[in-house]
Amino acid sequence: MSEEQPRNAQAGQRQKQREKEQRQEKGSAFSNYGLTRKNEEFVYQLNKQLNRQGVAKDKQPAMIKETIDKLLAGQKKGQTAKSLFGTPTEYAKELKNPQPADxxxxxxxxxxxxxxxxxxxxxxxxxxxxxxxxxxxxxxxxxxxxxxxxxxxxxxxxxxxxxxxxxxxxxxxxxxxxxxxxxxxxxxxxxxxxxxxxxxxxxxxxxxxxxxxxxxxxxxxxxxxxxxxxxxxxxxxxxxxxxxxxxxxxxx
Known part of the structure; x- marks a missing residue:
C-alpha cells in the first residue's frame, strides 16, 4: 500500500507536468499577437471550450482569430476580455450558436x-x-x-x-x-x-x-x-x- 501511494503521486505529477507543457505550447501560439497575459489565458481557455463543446475543427481558427482581433482592439481602450465576451464558456456557446444581430x-x-x-x-x-x-x-x-x-x-x-x-x-x-x-x-x-x-x-x-x-x-x-x-x-x-x-x- 505504501509503495502504491508514491507511484500514484508520481503519476499525478507527470500528468500535471504534461498538462503544463501542453498549456505552455498552446499558449505560446497566442503569445505572438501582443495580447496581455490575461487575454492570452482567455484565448487559451476559449480554445479548450471550443473543443469541449464540439465546435468543428475547421471553424475554430477563424473564431480564435476574430476573438484575438477584438481583444487587441479592446486592449487599446482598456477593455478586458470579460467585459467584451463574458467567460470563455459563455463566449464559446455564442460562437457555436451565433444569433443574427439586428x-x-x-x-x-x-x-x-x-x-x-x-x-x-x-x-x-x-x-x-x-x-x-x-x-x-x-x-x-x-x-x-x-x-x-x-x-x-x-x-x-x-x-x-x-x-x-x-x-x-x-x-x-x-x-x-x-x-x-x-x-x-x-x-x-x-x-x-x-x-x-x-x-x-x-x-x-x-x-x-x-x-x-x-x-x-x-x-x-x-x-x-x-x-x-x-x-x-x-x-x-x-x-x-x-x-x-x-x-x-x-x-x-
Missing part, C-alpha cells in the same frame, strides 16, 4: 418591453404609495381636488413616464454603440425627460374629479401589489431590466 429590431423590441416594464413599476409605486398614505393619514381623503392621487392621473403618469424613461434608458445605454450619442447630449436628454415628466405629473393633477376618481386605500394597495407581481412575471418571462434594475445587456 440592432434596429432589438432597439424596437427593447423599447416596447421597457415601456411595459417601467409603466407597471411606476403604477405599482404610485398606487401603493397613495394607499399607504391614505391609511396613515385619512385626513388627506377630505381634500376637494383629488389631483395626482386620482386613478386616471396615476395611469397617465405611469404610462407616459414608462415610455419616456424607456427612451431615455436606451439613449443612456444604446443597443448599438456605434449610434451612441455624445455624453453631453445624453445628459441633456435625461434632464429634459425629467422636466417633461414633472410637467405631465403637474398637469395630471389638474384633471377634474369626475374623470379622475380617487379609490379606496386598500384598492390602491391591492392594485400596487398586483402590478408589482405582474411586473416580476413580465421581467422573468422576457428578461427585461427596467428602472429599478440596471440593464445588463452585454454588447460586442
Amino acid at each position: 440592432p434596429q429590431a432589438t432597439t424596437q423590441r427593447s423599447m416596447k418591453l421597457l415601456s411595459v416594464d417601467n409603466s407597471l413599476i411606476f403604477f405599482s409605486i404610485f398606487t401603493f404609495m397613495y394607499g399607504i398614505m391614505f391609511l396613515l393619514s385619512p385626513e388627506i381623503l377630505k381634500t376637494k381636488q383629488y389631483g395626482s392621487s386620482g386613478i386616471t392621473a396615476i395611469v397617465l403618469v405611469a404610462v407616459i413616464g414608462g415610455v419616456l424613461f424607456s427612451y431615455i434608458m436606451l439613449q443612456l445605454q444604446p443597443v448599438n454603440k456605434k449610434q451612441a450619442r455624445p455624453m453631453a447630449v445624453r445628459i441633456l436628454i435625461l434632464v429634459i425627460g425629467l422636466v417633461v415628466w414633472l410637467g405631465i405629473y403637474m398637469m395630471a393633477s389638474w384633471l377634474p374629479n369626475v374623470i379622475n376618481p380617487r379609490l379606496n386605500a386598500w384598492v390602491y394597495i391591492i392594485f400596487g401589489l398586483i402590478a408589482f407581481g405582474g411586473d416580476m412575471y413580465f421581467r422573468n418571462k422576457y428578461h427585461v431590466s427596467g428602472v429599478y434594475g440596471g440593464g445588463n445587456r452585454r454588447r460586442r
Whole structure:
C-alpha cells in the first residue's frame, strides 16, 4: 500500500507536468499577437471550450482569430476580455450558436418591453404609495381636488413616464454603440425627460374629479401589489431590466 501511494503521486505529477507543457505550447501560439497575459489565458481557455463543446475543427481558427482581433482592439481602450465576451464558456456557446444581430429590431423590441416594464413599476409605486398614505393619514381623503392621487392621473403618469424613461434608458445605454450619442447630449436628454415628466405629473393633477376618481386605500394597495407581481412575471418571462434594475445587456 505504501509503495502504491508514491507511484500514484508520481503519476499525478507527470500528468500535471504534461498538462503544463501542453498549456505552455498552446499558449505560446497566442503569445505572438501582443495580447496581455490575461487575454492570452482567455484565448487559451476559449480554445479548450471550443473543443469541449464540439465546435468543428475547421471553424475554430477563424473564431480564435476574430476573438484575438477584438481583444487587441479592446486592449487599446482598456477593455478586458470579460467585459467584451463574458467567460470563455459563455463566449464559446455564442460562437457555436451565433444569433443574427439586428440592432434596429432589438432597439424596437427593447423599447416596447421597457415601456411595459417601467409603466407597471411606476403604477405599482404610485398606487401603493397613495394607499399607504391614505391609511396613515385619512385626513388627506377630505381634500376637494383629488389631483395626482386620482386613478386616471396615476395611469397617465405611469404610462407616459414608462415610455419616456424607456427612451431615455436606451439613449443612456444604446443597443448599438456605434449610434451612441455624445455624453453631453445624453445628459441633456435625461434632464429634459425629467422636466417633461414633472410637467405631465403637474398637469395630471389638474384633471377634474369626475374623470379622475380617487379609490379606496386598500384598492390602491391591492392594485400596487398586483402590478408589482405582474411586473416580476413580465421581467422573468422576457428578461427585461427596467428602472429599478440596471440593464445588463452585454454588447460586442
